[in-house]
Amino acid sequence: MKLSIATALGAALMAASPAAAQGVTVALNADIRSTNPGVNRDDNTDAVVLHMVEGLVGYRQNGTVAPLLAESVQLSPDGKTYTFRLRPGVKFHNGAALTADDVVWSWNRYMDAKTDWRCRTEFDGRSGLKVEKIAAPDASTVTMTLDRPSALFLDSLARTDCGMTAILHKDSVKADGSWDKPVGTGPFKFGEWRRGEAVTLARFDDYQSLPGEKPDGLVGAKRAAIPEVKFLVVPDASTVKAALASGAVDVAQVLDSDVPELAKSKTVEVGLFPSATKHTFLFQTRDPLLGNVKLRQAIAASIDMPQLVAAVSNGNGKANNSAIALTSAYYKAAQREGYAYDPAKAQKLLKEAGYKGETIKIIANKRVHVPSFNAAVIAQAMMQAVGINAEIEVLEWATQLDRYNKGNYQMMSFSYSARLDPALSFEQFSGPKDTQPRKVWDDAEAQALLEKASTISDEAERQKLFDELHKRQMATTPLIIFANGQEAWAHTKRVQGAEPWEGKPRAWGARVVTN
Numbered sequence: 001m002k003l004s005i006a007t008a009l010g011a012a013l014m015a016a017s018p019a020a021a022q023g024v025t026v027a028l029n030a031d032i033r034s035t036n037p038g039v040n041r042d043d044n045t046d047a048v049v050l051h052m053v054e055g056l057v058g059y060r061q062n063g064t065v066a067p068l069l070a071e072s073v074q075l076s077p078d079g080k081t082y083t084f085r086l087r088p089g090v091k092f093h094n095g096a097a098l099t100a101d102d103v104v105w106s107w108n109r110y111m112d113a114k115t116d117w118r119c120r121t122e123f124d125g126r127s128g129l130k131v132e133k134i135a136a137p138d139a140s141t142v143t144m145t146l147d148r149p150s151a152l153f154l155d156s157l158a159r160t161d162c163g164m165t166a167i168l169h170k171d172s173v174k175a176d177g178s179w180d181k182p183v184g185t186g187p188f189k190f191g192e193w194r195r196g197e198a199v200t201l202a203r204f205d206d207y208q209s210l211p212g213e214k215p216d217g218l219v220g221a222k223r224a225a226i227p228e229v230k231f232l233v234v235p236d237a238s239t240v241k242a243a244l245a246s247g248a249v250d251v252a253q254v255l256d257s258d259v260p261e262l263a264k265s266k267t268v269e270v271g272l273f274p275s276a277t278k279h280t281f282l283f284q285t286r287d288p289l290l291g292n293v294k295l296r297q298a299i300a301a302s303i304d305m306p307q308l309v310a311a312v313s314n315g316n317g318k319a320n321n322s323a324i325a326l327t328s329a330y331y332k333a334a335q336r337e338g339y340a341y342d343p344a345k346a347q348k349l350l351k352e353a354g355y356k357g358e359t360i361k362i363i364a365n366k367r368v369h370v371p372s373f374n375a376a377v378i379a380q381a382m383m384q385a386v387g388i389n390a391e392i393e394v395l396e397w398a399t400q401l402d403r404y405n406k407g408n409y410q411m412m413s414f415s416y417s418a419r420l421d422p423a424l425s426f427e428q429f430s431g432p433k434d435t436q437p438r439k440v441w442d443d444a445e446a447q448a449l450l451e452k453a454s455t456i457s458d459e460a461e462r463q464k465l466f467d468e469l470h471k472r473q474m475a476t477t478p479l480i481i482f483a484n485g486q487e488a489w490a491h492t493k494r495v496q497g498a499e500p501w502e503g504k505p506r507a508w509g510a511r512v513v514t515n
Contacts, residue, residue, distance in 0.1 A: 051187065
């Protein structure tokens, strides 16, 4: 039976005894779904599991990919075969040495339909790319051969929703092949999962970190300084704030609105951290009204983007109309070109569009850590100011998601989860509506540019393609991207170095300080 919040916090306070004084407690707003990488997962699950497992490659802070369990990655001249040389000295949590056979076994398990790995379709040909062969020429070498060149192969391996395509030991599964627990190579190993209450991980003392002084995204230095980390389920935001003040919780994501109060605390520090999530207004371009590009452009011109972003982020956010995040290595001058607030232009476009006051309904939800509802309210007021009859329909998140997947809306205030490679970010909303109703931008020429950007690996050539995609997106306005995520996190002053990345805590950077 799920324990109450009070009971869970009571357990945390007991854990703050001298015996556990050097451990760190991190708040989760909901329980994890499993411990199986990339299987039955959500963001909380990924956050916990990625402390225990690692893949051949991982994401850097700027969204590019770097070797992790691989020491090096080489690409064949035809762009189809990747050769991974494994880092020497890496051990699993059961003490076994990492070998190429473990990589092959892990891959074959992921590609087995019975595993139900979220990302199997990214590699089996159903989404275009197919891994035709994996081999282990020797104990330290793995080769993977694709059916075509792909600029996204390594990015897909590194994706957090794919569980980083974690390399696991066979002891992770039971004799019948069913999942048991993660026996990985990460800086922490599995301890205990009390469902509905907490997940406890213990430091893996034989962990082999990459060189460096600091974490870099999900690579870089990952030497765990603390003996234990507990992920405590605390769904209520006000309870999280109280738990930070009392010391029952050391690290937590908090509401933007709580930042001013927490910033005055003598025992808590608070900071703002960017992410590549995209906050947007989606348009159904097959709607009788919003199929008119001039009406969509009128809406864009009616919205004061900096003012909207400031309002939904308590003055801390920055407007960005690009699919490429502000933190990306591909965010350049072209991506800085955004929509201009121009009410007169909006009214002129409305007239040219033949708009006669028809209702435009904005669907939104009231989830705490996304600006869906607040952004919709502000956009509604700005649209009404130029003569657009905008209404808001508030839905439960599950219902809104269903409407999104079916393309059943006129306009929607919607947030996309992070995709760090620009091609993957554009792909989230680009594609054919006939076969994928959730897609927003159904443009054959844009799709051709995106497919090219997904194939070539040259960074300069990819930049040119992304610049052109941004230009076309701005011209046709199938959606309005108005900002990336910026999340508020707080920690008690007894803990330093536990900075999150892309909405996920990184306990391997944490250390406990004493006065």
